[in-house]
Amino acid sequence: MDTATHEQWLADTRKFWxxxxxxxxxxxxxxxxPDFDATEDAEALEALWAEETERALPQILQGVxxxxxxxxxxxxxxxxxxxxxxxPRCKRMIGFDLSERMASWSREYLADVPNAEVRVNDxxxxxxxxxASVDFVYSHLAFQHITLFEVVDAYxxxxxxxxxxxxxxxxxxxRDAPKPVAESFKDMIRPLLGRGRYRSSRCWTxxxxxxxxxxxxxxxxxxxxxxxxxxxxxxxDLQVGVGHDFWMWTTSRKDG
Ligand SMILES: C[S@@+](CC[C@H](N)C(=O)[O-])C[C@H]1O[C@@H](n2cnc3c(N)ncnc32)[C@H](O)[C@@H]1O
Numbered sequence: 001m002d003t004a005t006h007e008q009w010l011a012d013t014r015k016f017w018x019x020x021x022x023x024x025x026x027x028x029x030x031x032x033x034p035d036f037d038a039t040e041d042a043e044a045l046e047a048l049w050a051e052e053t054e055r056a057l058p059q060i061l062q063g064v065x066x067x068x069x070x071x072x073x074x075x076x077x078x079x080x081x082x083x084x085x086x087x088p089r090c091k092r093m094i095g096f097d098l099s100e101r102m103a104s105w106s107r108e109y110l111a112d113v114p115n116a117e118v119r120v121n122d123x124x125x126x127x128x129x130x131x132a133s134v135d136f137v138y139s140h141l142a143f144q145h146i147t148l149f150e151v152v153d154a155y156x157x158x159x160x161x162x163x164x165x166x167x168x169x170x171x172x173x174x175r176d177a178p179k180p181v182a183e184s185f186k187d188m189i190r191p192l193l194g195r196g197r198y199r200s201s202r203c204w205t206x207x208x209x210x211x212x213x214x215x216x217x218x219x220x221x222x223x224x225x226x227x228x229x230x231x232x233x234x235x236x237d238l239q240v241g242v243g244h245d246f247w248m249w250t251t252s253r254k255d256g
Pocket of ligand 1: 078102
């Protein structure tokens with residue numbers, strides 16, 4: 001990806017995530033759904049937030065033997081609600097977010113969590129993390145908003161770089177709707193025709209009148225597996241339709 005494309009994408013993306021207030025960030029960006037939209041009552045929103053967080057945690061940790069001596073990384077950590085739950089169960093918890101505002105709110109939110117740290121990044125790298133130093137990378141509600149294939153691709157390379165051999169990666173993103181057989185066939189023969197790798201350019205759009213500007217690239221499960229494999233990440237579990245009809249949850253491990 002050329003620098004100008006990345007800079008434009010980063011500026012547009014930051015504009016969306018740099019929400020005007022913490023209220024907006026929490027309840028209109030991080031946990032946005034018709035239930036959240038339906039109320040402005042602080043107690044009701046806090047209860048929905050807690051409920052959603054309780055529901056997300058087992059999905060993130062499913063099949064992952066999180067241990068007290070682990071270093072964990074979250075991509076797209078937002079206010080840090082998931083880091084807050086995971087940090088007490090590991091040695092070091094580092095969150096990355098491209099939004100300065102989200103990062104500053106998360107630093108307040110995590111002020112009493114001594115092993116948690118939040119860093120602002122360029123939306124595609126895990127700069128500052130040493131090679132082969134991380135046990136677990138996870139991402140929830142962030143890849144589903146990444147609108148450029150090249151950014152997903154860059155993150156997978158970074159995940160492989162920072163993970164220890166055998167380290168775990170768990171990502172939630174959108175799965176493509178089932179594809180017509182003819183399209184799947186074309187994808188299969190692309191490399192034979194010298195057309196290079198599959199690059200997803202289709203983005204998810206939400207319907208029902210909801211304004212979601214950042215529906216991310218979608219992958220057919222087979223293509224997603226192939227992409228992870230190309231990055232040296234071995235898929236050990238892939239589930240579709242868990243948590244949401246079009247969610248895909250994948251656990252992979254770095255080879256070696
Ligand atoms: C819907 S929120 C989810 C936050 C957190 N994962 C959670 O579940 O509470 C998405 C967050 O990902 C961040 N984000 C989106 N795209 C990103 C990217 N390419 N790199 C880093 N952060 C990103 C946004 O700024 C936002 O804080």
